[in-house]
Amino acid sequence: MTARAAEGLPRRAVAALAWLLLGWLLPAGMAVALAIGEPGDFDSEADRQQYQTLIRELRCTVCQGETIHESNATLAGDMRRRVYEMTRDGQSAAAIVDFMVARYGDYVRYRPPLQANTVLLWASPFLLLLAGGAVWWQVVRRRRDMAQRPTFTPEERAALERLHRSD
Amino acid sequence: MKWRSLIPLVAVLALLGVLLVGLNLNSRELPSPLVGKPAPAFTLTALEDPERILTEKDFTGEVALVNVWATWCSTCRAEKPLLMELAKAGIPIHAINYRDEREVALRYLEISDDPYRTIAFDPKGDAGMEWGVYATPETYLLDADGVIRYKRTGPLSRELIRDVVLPLIDKLRTAQREAAS
Numbered sequence: 421m422t423a424r425a426a427e428g429l430p431r432r433a434v435a436a437l438a439w440l441l442l443g444w445l446l447p448a449g450m451a452v453a454l455a456i457g458e459p460g461d462f463d464s465e466a467d468r469q470q471y472q473t474l475i476r477e478l479r480c481t482v483c484q485g486e487t488i489h490e491s492n493a494t495l496a497g498d499m500r501r502r503v504y505e506m507t508r509d510g511q512s513a514a515a516i517v518d519f520m521v522a523r524y525g526d527y528v529r530y531r532p533p534l535q536a537n538t539v540l541l542w543a544s545p546f547l548l549l550l551a552g553g554a555v556w557w558q559v560v561r562r563r564r565d566m567a568q569r570p571t572f573t574p575e576e577r578a579a580l581e582r583l584h585r586s587d
Numbered sequence: 588m589k590w591r592s593l594i595p596l597v598a599v600l601a602l603l604g605v606l607l608v609g610l611n612l613n614s615r616e617l618p619s620p621l622v623g624k625p626a627p628a629f630t631l632t633a634l635e636d637p638e639r640i641l642t643e644k645d646f647t648g649e650v651a652l653v654n655v656w657a658t659w660c661s662t663c664r665a666e667k668p669l670l671m672e673l674a675k676a677g678i679p680i681h682a683i684n685y686r687d688e689r690e691v692a693l694r695y696l697e698i699s700d701d702p703y704r705t706i707a708f709d710p711k712g713d714a715g716m717e718w719g720v721y722a723t724p725e726t727y728l729l730d731a732d733g734v735i736r737y738k739r740t741g742p743l744s745r746e747l748i749r750d751v752v753l754p755l756i757d758k759l760r761t762a763q764r765e766a767a768s
Contacts, residue, residue: 494712495721498711522620523621523627523716523717523718523719524620524719525618525619525719526620
């Protein structure tokens with residue numbers, strides 16, 4: 421094998437690899453953009469806003485930690501498509517959320533509504549705050565009591581004396 | 588002063604209790620809002636005949652199961668022998684073939700068992716959305732009026748069939764007979 425051939429081979433291989441990568445990544449990137457990106461046309465900016473808000477507020481029931489905006493799952497794609505179609509048909513955000521809740525349950529809402537079975541969920545931060553406040557108040561009160569005590573008690577005095585003497 | 592030293596112990600035990608309950612909950616299983624509601628409407632073609640239109644009415648009239656399946660769903664394949672047993676026991680099973688290809692699904696049924704009485708072909712998952720499908724296989728139990736009485740997300744098991752599905756079918760059939768007489 422001549423030196424020139426040995427040089428030419430990697431260069432050709434690199435070029436081939438580059439083309440391969442380009443040919444492979446470009447359609448893949450476009451596919452992702454199509455799947456995740458927003459669909460074509462909206463009649464108005466308000467519709468686009470509604471769509472963008474809703475897909476960030478609905479949960480993908482397959483991949484339960486994700487909104488349908490983030491999720492790659494087929495079902496999330498179906499749900500985005502339905503949100504888009506219903507928005508285009510002039511349905512309100514509330515109607516679309518109700519549609520999803522009727523089929524997949526309250527769980528599809530990333531922002532749970534305030535209702536009987538979610539009261540504890542909504543109230544728990546405030547309950548924790550109250551509990552923390554109570555503990556804090558206790559500590560402060562005890563420290564204040566201690567600071568306000570002017571002198572040692574007779575027992576404490578005796579204890580100090582003992583300590584001094586043992587030195 | 589003594590009871591105060593017990594507070595951390597009680598708190599830790601309470602936390603462990605909560606975690607233990609949490610461990611036993613299956614977070615993937617979501618309660619279906621469709622139980623107690625009529626079978627959702629759809630208009631699809633029959634799997635074996637693109638000319639034949641099926642609607643939810645084709646699923647109702649008697650106590651029946653509706654199974655959502657696909658050839659790409661391996662759990663559905665694993666579940667099918669149980670469905671065969673149910674079908675042989677005289678329980679009508681209808682199906683929604685979900686996000687599948689017609690030829691593939693037909694060929695699959697040709698070379699394996701077919702427990703289904705009616706199969707609606709739903710390549711785009713439109714009926715799937717109406718029925719709140721999110722993880723195949725899913726199985727619904729309809730009463731004679733076409734109201735969903737039970738829904739299972741995921742495969743049926745022998746235990747589930749014995750303990751839940753069959754008793755419920757018996758109950759619904761008795762109710763149907765009593766209503767008819």
